[in-house]
Amino acid sequence: MSMASNAGTDATGRRDDEWSLCLQQVAQSDRAAFARLFKHFAPLIKAFALNGSAMAAAHAEELVQEVMIKVWQKASGYNPQKAAASTWIYTIARNCRTDMYRRLQKFDTPINAEDIWPDVESDELFAAVQQKRDAARIKDMLETLPHEQAQILVKVYMEGKSHSEVAEALDLPLGTVKSRVRLAMKKLQLTVER
Amino acid sequence: MINYHPDTRLLNEYSSGTLPLAQSVCLSLHLNYCDQCRRSHQRLQQLGSALFEDLSPQQVDDSLLRTVMARLDEEPEPLQYQKTAANEDDCPPLIQRLMQGDYEDLEWKSISKKVHISRLRTGDVDNEFALYRIDAGASIPRHTHRGTELTLVLEGGFSDEEGHYEVGDFIMRDAQQQHSPTATRDRDCICIGVLDAPIKFTDWKYRPINPFLKLQAS
Numbered sequence: 001m002s003m004a005s006n007a008g009t010d011a012t013g014r015r016d017d018e019w020s021l022c023l024q025q026v027a028q029s030d031r032a033a034f035a036r037l038f039k040h041f042a043p044l045i046k047a048f049a050l051n052g053s054a055m056a057a058a059h060a061e062e063l064v065q066e067v068m069i070k071v072w073q074k075a076s077g078y079n080p081q082k083a084a085a086s087t088w089i090y091t092i093a094r095n096c097r098t099d100m101y102r103r104l105q106k107f108d109t110p111i112n113a114e115d116i117w118p119d120v121e122s123d124e125l126f127a128a129v130q131q132k133r134d135a136a137r138i139k140d141m142l143e144t145l146p147h148e149q150a151q152i153l154v155k156v157y158m159e160g161k162s163h164s165e166v167a168e169a170l171d172l173p174l175g176t177v178k179s180r181v182r183l184a185m186k187k188l189q190l191t192v193e194r
Numbered sequence: 195m196i197n198y199h200p201d202t203r204l205l206n207e208y209s210s211g212t213l214p215l216a217q218s219v220c221l222s223l224h225l226n227y228c229d230q231c232r233r234s235h236q237r238l239q240q241l242g243s244a245l246f247e248d249l250s251p252q253q254v255d256d257s258l259l260r261t262v263m264a265r266l267d268e269e270p271e272p273l274q275y276q277k278t279a280a281n282e283d284d285c286p287p288l289i290q291r292l293m294q295g296d297y298e299d300l301e302w303k304s305i306s307k308k309v310h311i312s313r314l315r316t317g318d319v320d321n322e323f324a325l326y327r328i329d330a331g332a333s334i335p336r337h338t339h340r341g342t343e344l345t346l347v348l349e350g351g352f353s354d355e356e357g358h359y360e361v362g363d364f365i366m367r368d369a370q371q372q373h374s375p376t377a378t379r380d381r382d383c384i385c386i387g388v389l390d391a392p393i394k395f396t397d398w399k400y401r402p403i404n405p406f407l408k409l410q411a412s
Binding site: 046047060061084091118134138188 | 202203206207209210211212213215218219222234235236237238239240241242243244245246247248249250251252253254258259261262263265266288291292315316317318
């Protein structure tokens with residue numbers, strides 16, 4: 001099947017455009033497009049679940065179902081100018097994994113993940129373009145990050161560990177974990193140094 | 195103008211979803227006021243997304259695709275989400291949800307004549323989430339912390355030994371830091387305080403109640 005004939009030459013960019021296009025087709029209730037999206041992303045969502053808490057891992061396939069159904073339901077709200085399809089799907093997976101964990105822990109809460117990470121839209125086109133540029137840059141720079149820094153980011157983002165839990169898992173002082181994260185942020189130009 | 199922000203650790207733990215619920219609510223409310231941290235958060239989500247794409251894919255059976263395809267019909271129609279606009283003038287929607295009404299509708303308990311507290315239920319049983327109302331010019335008695343205290347100003351402003359804080363400012367204090375927040379004279383101050391352990395008063399007048407301070411998280 002040929003997709004994204006107008007995609008750029010950059011390999012990373014092309015992949016993003018391909019899935020963004022596919023997601024826009026899903027928004028039109030295109031089931032074939034949904035199946036393509038599923039085949040690519042479901043194995044990543046499953047990996048994301050297995051990397052998480054023991055509880056999330058035990059419910060990996062349930063999480064895959066939940067995330068993919070949300071993708072189907074929310075596809076019409078996806079704005080390709082604002083984010084890559086992968087980023088959009090990742091945030092849904094993070095939200096579902098967080099909500100699932102709290103649900104399984106029998107957290108009685110009036111708040112869900114979508115309240116905590118609201119999808120705040122920026123109306124300026126400039127900001128949207130800037131965001132896509134950021135995404136491409138982050139991806140490229142991630143490759144150049146020293147292993148000792150990248151490893152910590154994986155533990156925080158994929159395994160859902162706090163900095164103290166990472167310190168414990170890697171048998172490092174908390175201060176070392178914090179300073180490695182700060183170095184990584186500086187290199188990736190992610191946060192304002194404070 | 196927002197002058198005080200969460201640090202790198204807090205932002206990372208918030209964006210990745212590892213921060214406890216009550217603290218995440220506090221961060222989320224700060225983002226409501228702060229463009230700069232909102233942008234940082236968006237970039238951190240892109241970082242998360244890049245790491246997500248680098249995971250080694252795990253085998254998913256075709257039967258799961260069939261199950262999901264079959265469920266698409268049973269699920270409700272695709273939802274249309276409303277955009278959440280950041281608005282500096284309004285009380286953030288998330289806090290309105292937690293209060294289920296207005297500041298006036300809450301049950302305020304007095305800490306002193308001019309300082310009141312109203313605890314809100316977030317579902318996080320390890321962290322107390324409370325609103326403090328400090329009358330114009332009044333102070334919270336000098337105290338230190340046994341754990342971490344996150345503070346976010348919702349209305350008015352206050353000062354302590356380290357600075358002056360206005361609406362949207364985010365402050366983190368830990369065990370070593372002693373302070374006595376004082377509201378500005380011109381108006382009452384309302385702020386959020388998230389505690390993972392009870393505070394400890396250092397003023398002789400209030401010290402006798404220290405042993406009775408319990409965290410009331412719900």
